[in-house]
Amino acid sequence: MPVEEFVAGWISGETFFFLLSHHPQWWITSWGRLASSAWREGPHSLHLLVTTGALGLVLGHPFDTVKVRLQTQNTYRGIVDCMVKTYRHESLLGFFKGMSFPIASIAVVNSVLFGVYSNTLLVLTATSHQERRAQPPSYTHVFIAGCTGGFLQAYCLAPFDLIKVRLQNQTEPRAQPGSPPPQYRGPVHCAASIFQEEGPRGLFRGAWALTLRDTPTLGIYFATYEWLCRQSTPDGQNPSSATVLVAGGFAGITSWVTATPLDVIKSRMQMAGLKQREYQGMLDCMVSSARQEGLGVFFRGLTINSARAFPVNAVTFLSYEYLLHSWG
Ligand SMILES: C[N+](C)(C)CCCC[C@H](N)C(=O)O
Numbered sequence: 001m002p003v004e005e006f007v008a009g010w011i012s013g014e015t016f017f018f019l020l021s022h023h024p025q026w027w028i029t030s031w032g033r034l035a036s037s038a039w040r041e042g043p044h045s046l047h048l049l050v051t052t053g054a055l056g057l058v059l060g061h062p063f064d065t066v067k068v069r070l071q072t073q074n075t076y077r078g079i080v081d082c083m084v085k086t087y088r089h090e091s092l093l094g095f096f097k098g099m100s101f102p103i104a105s106i107a108v109v110n111s112v113l114f115g116v117y118s119n120t121l122l123v124l125t126a127t128s129h130q131e132r133r134a135q136p137p138s139y140t141h142v143f144i145a146g147c148t149g150g151f152l153q154a155y156c157l158a159p160f161d162l163i164k165v166r167l168q169n170q171t172e173p174r175a176q177p178g179s180p181p182p183q184y185r186g187p188v189h190c191a192a193s194i195f196q197e198e199g200p201r202g203l204f205r206g207a208w209a210l211t212l213r214d215t216p217t218l219g220i221y222f223a224t225y226e227w228l229c230r231q232s233t234p235d236g237q238n239p240s241s242a243t244v245l246v247a248g249g250f251a252g253i254t255s256w257v258t259a260t261p262l263d264v265i266k267s268r269m270q271m272a273g274l275k276q277r278e279y280q281g282m283l284d285c286m287v288s289s290a291r292q293e294g295l296g297v298f299f300r301g302l303t304i305n306s307a308r309a310f311p312v313n314a315v316t317f318l319s320y321e322y323l324l325h326s327w328g
Contacts, residue, residue, distance in 0.1 A: 005129060005324065006115030056315045057103055062095035063308035067301035068168045071267045074293075079304050090173050098167030101187045105160040109153050114320055117149035117222060129324055134236050142226050143219040150218025151211060158207035163190045165270045206270035209282050213262035221255035225317060244321050245314040252313025253306045260305070261298035264289070 066082050076082040086094045118129055124145060125137045137145075167190060172182040184190035194202045228247035229239040239247065256263075265285050272278050272285075279285040289297045 005118035006111045056312045057106060058099070060308040060312045061099045061102070063304050065095050065097060065168045067305045067308075068165055068267055069171075070301045070304070071264045072165070072169055072271045073171075086171070089171060094171075094173075097170060098164040098187070101160045101163050101167075105157070109157050109160075110316065112156050113149045113153040113218065115149075116152050117145045117218075120145035120148045133238055136226075136230065139223050139226065143223045146219035146222035147215050150214040150216075150221075153218070154211040154214040155207070157214070158210050159191070159203040161210060161266075162194070162203060162205055162270050163187050165267055166190055166194075169271060205272070206266045209262055209266035209269050209285075212282075213259050213266055217255045217259040220258055221251050221313075224254045225251035238325065239321075241318060241322075244318050248317030249310035249314035251317070252309035256305050256309045257302065260300075260302045263305075264298055264300050 066079060066086070069082050069086070070076055070079070076085065090097075121132070121137055121141060122128060124141045125132075125135075127135050127137065167184060167187060170182040170184060173179070184193060191203065194205075198205075225247050228250055229243055232243050232247075233239040265282060268285050268289065269279060269282065279288070
């Protein structure tokens with residue numbers, strides 16, 4: 001089984017910088033150093049691509065926090081109201097709650113997604129990544145391979161995503177003397193408390209909704225990416241960097257448009273069991289949310305999430321393609 005796709009997915013998901021850089025000062029200075037050396041070496045430098053992957057995730061996280069809050073809390077009137085309240089009560093740091101686990105896990109998740117996708121295509125079409133420009137796979141095969149990757153990555157993502165959502169929803173300001181501490185002190189404490197209270201299954205709360213969200217929509221993700229690349233690339237040639245960026249960005253948005261209804265349900269199920277109400281199951285969550293808040297509830301957070309999805313997915317595809325290309 002070719003492993004390059006797993007490795008390229010891993011690096012484009014990009015974690016090792018996080019492991020090296022527990023300290024924000026280190027992060028900022030080393031990113032600055034890498035970016036400036038990459039600038040000198042030219043825009044195709046690996047450093048630049050890899051660090052922009054991480055940077056995209058960091059810069060995208062505040063948008064994600066606003067999205068999650070709009071989806072699960074009914075106290076905000078809209079994007080601006082949520083931003084203002086978060087900033088007033090929790091300062092800028094409030095937007096970065098729950099960020100460490102996504103950064104630590106995105107590499108594993110992307111590695112599984114891209115690795116399984118490419119190897120499923122290999123099984124279906126008997127072509128390797130390098131051969132696929134000359135012999136492009138059908139969109140049906142691309143879709144099936146994307147769904148397979150999406151299905152398997154959902155299981156790796158589920159516990160990390162649960163902890164992210166729980167931490168993003170803690171609206172307490174940073175510990176001030178005398179004020180009650182938030183329920184979870186950090187990602188590890190959050191994981192440990194869920195494990196203690198609900199056992200290992202507790203960590204997979206909402207996992208079904210997540211799997212249903214990701215399986216078809218990651219098929220759409222890869223099919224959109226392939227379609228957009230082929231539209232603007234002459235037959236048999238590799239797409240240009242600009243094409244990859246635009247196709248990756250729109251693939252991200254398209255797949256999020258289709259994923260948002262189940263994303264809302266997934267986030268609500270993950271929050272169930274805390275202050276909010278319990279649901280009997282996914283269907284109950286859908287029906288009661290729609291009854292109480294109207295059908296618009298299924299598109300909560302879509303605008304802000306699309307603004308985040310474009311740059312994040314543009315960079316992911318660019319580094320993935322670039323890495324595979326440079327390994328020949
Ligand atoms: C399938 N679904 C739409 C859920 C996600 C597709 C894009 C995944 C990417 N890591 C991101 O965070 O944007």
